[in-house]
Amino acid sequence: GAVVxxxxxxxxCKSGTSVKIECRSLxxxxxxxxxxxxxxxxSLMLMATSNEGSKATYEQGVEKDKFLINHASLxxxxxxxxxxxxxxxxxxxxxxxxxxxxxxxxxxxxxxx
Amino acid sequence: xxxxxxxxxxxxxxxxxxxxxxxxxxxxxxxNLQWFxxxxxxxxxxxxxxxxxxxxxxxxxxxxxxxxxxxxSTLYIAASQPGDSATYLCxxxxxxxxxxxxxxxxxxxx
Numbered sequence: 001g002a003v004v005x006x007x008x009x010x011x012x013c014k015s016g017t018s019v020k021i022e023c024r025s026l027x028x029x030x031x032x033x034x035x036x037x038x039x040x041x042x043s044l045m046l047m048a049t050s051n052e053g054s055k056a057t058y059e060q061g062v063e064k065d066k067f068l069i070n071h072a073s074l075x076x077x078x079x080x081x082x083x084x085x086x087x088x089x090x091x092x093x094x095x096x097x098x099x100x101x102x103x104x105x106x107x108x109x110x111x112x113x
Numbered sequence: 114x115x116x117x118x119x120x121x122x123x124x125x126x127x128x129x130x131x132x133x134x135x136x137x138x139x140x141x142x143x144x145n146l147q148w149f150x151x152x153x154x155x156x157x158x159x160x161x162x163x164x165x166x167x168x169x170x171x172x173x174x175x176x177x178x179x180x181x182x183x184x185x186s187t188l189y190i191a192a193s194q195p196g197d198s199a200t201y202l203c204x205x206x207x208x209x210x211x212x213x214x215x216x217x218x219x220x221x222x223x
């Protein structure tokens with residue numbers, strides 16, 4: 001149990017377009033989901049924490065108008081990268097909390113041309 | 114601000130060797146510490162979770178220890194195998210969130 005999926009697993013887009021990434025907890029309900037970004041050879045950096053039915057809490061330095069997070073249900077959170085630029089190219093990983101344990105998705109590789 | 118450091122950044126060993134990965138953290142006020150495995154281009158797989166009140170956890174060939182007062186944890190891998198090749202991440206949980214180290218990239222050579 002405790003499986004988290006992400007879709008898509010990879011995406012290539014043109015600069016200026018928007019990209020939506022979905023994160024789903026498949027076999028449990030998650031009131032809290034997290035979005036991380038990982039650059040090559042770097043650690044995972046928390047971008048934001050989303051709670052079902054409320055606004056996401058963004059970490060310092062993360063633009064909330066650029067990275068739109070929606071946690072519409074207990075099993076789905078979405079991250080939309082708006083007006084993507086090449087510097088947004090990264091590996092995005094979501095995580096869903098069940099109790100005190102976080103379960104991680106397989107990640108989404110975003111490449112912005 | 115919590116900072117997590119992992120040493121070494123990379124490690125290459127022959128198959129069968131026992132090895133130790135190190136993790137240190139600056140703020141000892143943690144709830145738990147977790148070790149993850151990450152394969153290239155993939156997400157994270159949780160290996161071991163140690164609560165702040167515990168000293169160690171074991172799972173198969175893996176043993177993780179925690180010395181909260183000194184801000185250190187080690188991950189011991191016994192009888193390493195080529196399939197153990199991956200990046201190992203250490204993460205500590207403070208009041209609300211996990212803080213990750215940069216990881217140790219392990220290569221086990223057959």
